[in-house]
Amino acid sequence: MEQDDRVMVNRGLATMLVGGVIMDVTNVEQARIAEDAGAVAVMALERVPAHIRAAGGVARMTDPEIVLGIKEAVSIPVMAKVRIGHFMEARVLEALEVDFIDESEVLTPADEEHHIDKRAFRVPFVCGARDLGEAARRISEGASMIRTKGEAGTGDVVEAVRHMRAVQRDLDRLLGMSDEEVPAYAETIGSPLDTLIEIRRQGRLPVVNFAAGGIASPADAALMVHLGAQGVFVGSGIFTSENPPRLAHAIVEAVAHADDPAWVARVSSGLGALMHGIDVRGMPDKDRLALRGR
Amino acid sequence: MVIGILALQGDYAEHRSCLEKTALGCRLVRTPADLDGIAGLVIPGGESTAIKRLVASSGLVEPVMDLIERCIPVWGTCAGVVLLAKGGPWDVAGVRVERNAYGPQVYSRVVMARTSIAEGDVPLVFIRAPRIVDAPRDASVLCRLGDEIVALRWKNLLLTTFHPELAGGEPFTSYFASMVASPPRRGGSMEGA
Numbered sequence: 268m269e270q271d272d273r274v275m276v277n278r279g280l281a282t283m284l285v286g287g288v289i290m291d292v293t294n295v296e297q298a299r300i301a302e303d304a305g306a307v308a309v310m311a312l313e314r315v316p317a318h319i320r321a322a323g324g325v326a327r328m329t330d331p332e333i334v335l336g337i338k339e340a341v342s343i344p345v346m347a348k349v350r351i352g353h354f355m356e357a358r359v360l361e362a363l364e365v366d367f368i369d370e371s372e373v374l375t376p377a378d379e380e381h382h383i384d385k386r387a388f389r390v391p392f393v394c395g396a397r398d399l400g401e402a403a404r405r406i407s408e409g410a411s412m413i414r415t416k417g418e419a420g421t422g423d424v425v426e427a428v429r430h431m432r433a434v435q436r437d438l439d440r441l442l443g444m445s446d447e448e449v450p451a452y453a454e455t456i457g458s459p460l461d462t463l464i465e466i467r468r469q470g471r472l473p474v475v476n477f478a479a480g481g482i483a484s485p486a487d488a489a490l491m492v493h494l495g496a497q498g499v500f501v502g503s504g505i506f507t508s509e510n511p512p513r514l515a516h517a518i519v520e521a522v523a524h525a526d527d528p529a530w531v532a533r534v535s536s537g538l539g540a541l542m543h544g545i546d547v548r549g550m551p552d553k554d555r556l557a558l559r560g561r
Numbered sequence: 562m563v564i565g566i567l568a569l570q571g572d573y574a575e576h577r578s579c580l581e582k583t584a585l586g587c588r589l590v591r592t593p594a595d596l597d598g599i600a601g602l603v604i605p606g607g608e609s610t611a612i613k614r615l616v617a618s619s620g621l622v623e624p625v626m627d628l629i630e631r632c633i634p635v636w637g638t639c640a641g642v643v644l645l646a647k648g649g650p651w652d653v654a655g656v657r658v659e660r661n662a663y664g665p666q667v668y669s670r671v672v673m674a675r676t677s678i679a680e681g682d683v684p685l686v687f688i689r690a691p692r693i694v695d696a697p698r699d700a701s702v703l704c705r706l707g708d709e710i711v712a713l714r715w716k717n718l719l720l721t722t723f724h725p726e727l728a729g730g731e732p733f734t735s736y737f738a739s740m741v742a743s744p745p746r747r748g749g750s751m752e753g754a
């Protein structure tokens with residue numbers, strides 16, 4: 268009963284974020300800019316993914332002092348990242364009472380075999396996925412929300428598009444097949460069978476699915492909504508651009524009015540230089556964050 | 562009869578699923594034109610600061626205020642209550658709220674409680690919920706937890722600080738549908754309307 272209630276309120280919080288934009292911030296000033304622009308949540312980080320990528324080395328959980336400062340400064344939910352499999356970082360963030368934990372490939376993985384058993388926590392988790400099998404594995408581990416991995420810190424939306432299309436394609440296939448085909452399909456995509464059965468019963472993923480990884484413009488954000496994203500994470504794109512407050516608000520508008528291209532055109536005008544970015548094609552596998560965790 | 566659901570941000574899809582089980586139609590509202598001809602409006606859960614910003618940029622503040630003044634029934638859930646309270650874009654409910662009054666997400670919870678509009682207990686889903694700290698004396702209290710009012714009706718307004726729409730909607734969705742089917746007259750009493 269208690270466990271069912273946690274599932275309901277934690278999946279429920281993700282539902283409250285639908286149609287919204289979650290923004291990476293590294294200090295109190297950025298957090299306030301994000302909130303004023305209409306962000307539904309902020310992700311508290313020491314460095315945005317583009318800077319983590321440039322710095323190299325081992326990327327860990329954010330300093331609790333930064334997390335607490337940002338929590339103090341805004342009234343919207345505060346999220347923070349932990350390394351894949353690092354349940355102790357997750358326990359620390361839970362003790363800090365963050366609203367959501369992102370078990371993220373952007374940080375250096377702590378465990379190459381296992382993800383965190385997220386059912387053991389009160390706090391909800393969001394996890395990245397490149398296809399339905401990966402999404403279903405994370406859901407079965409207790410994730411309350413799924414996002415594409417994309418390729419964080421590049422400003423290149425191509426991988427987020429690939430992952431969102433893959434999830435939608437796999438979902439269409441799963442929902443269209445007969446009952447006797449499901450066990451074999453579960454094995455093919457490496458998914459727990461009961462999670463696939465739950466998805467078929469509901470006719471959709473049982474948790475909210477956002478886009479993340481490389482979204483840098485209002486049109487990128489609206490594109491992801493049309494591909495099936497229920498909202499977007501914007502990491503490096505906002506605070507590496509020329510005019511962060513305007514771009515932040517423009518992306519919020521573009522997600523809410525994604526079905527109105529004229530609206531997206533209006534909010535896209537005169538934003539100044541967007542994130543310069545890195546073309547993902549030609550990037551060696553060792554630099555691809557999306558290949559971390561499976 | 563069509564009920565509008567403010568669909569700029571939040572759990573509008575859950576409200577739609579619940580309303581589709583009633584005899585009334587529903588329509589998602591994102592622009593002033595979407596309000597034409599609606600007989601009721603739902604302001605869903607979500608992040609109130611984000612919705613507040615979006616209703617302003619979408620030109621919805623005044624048209625929705627017009628609807629409320631014409632006694633069209635309006636239902637606010639969670640963030641929707643904040644938007645209808647003092648400090649919100651539609652300060653019409655005569656209530657004051659404390660936002661996110663119960664703390665961070667780890668304190669969000671489901672509580673079984675009795676309401677005045679149905680037999681037996683129903684699950685109340687509180688997610689980073691606001692607390693009503695002051696309400697009109699003549700409001701009808703539909704549900705109370707300890708000393709706190711968590712659901713009330715006042716004139717053409719229905720306020721729930723929790724999320725019926727995450728638990729199937731009942732009995733609140735049907736209650737709101739009945740408000741829409743027989744709305745209070747302008748300036749009339751809200752009791753038993």
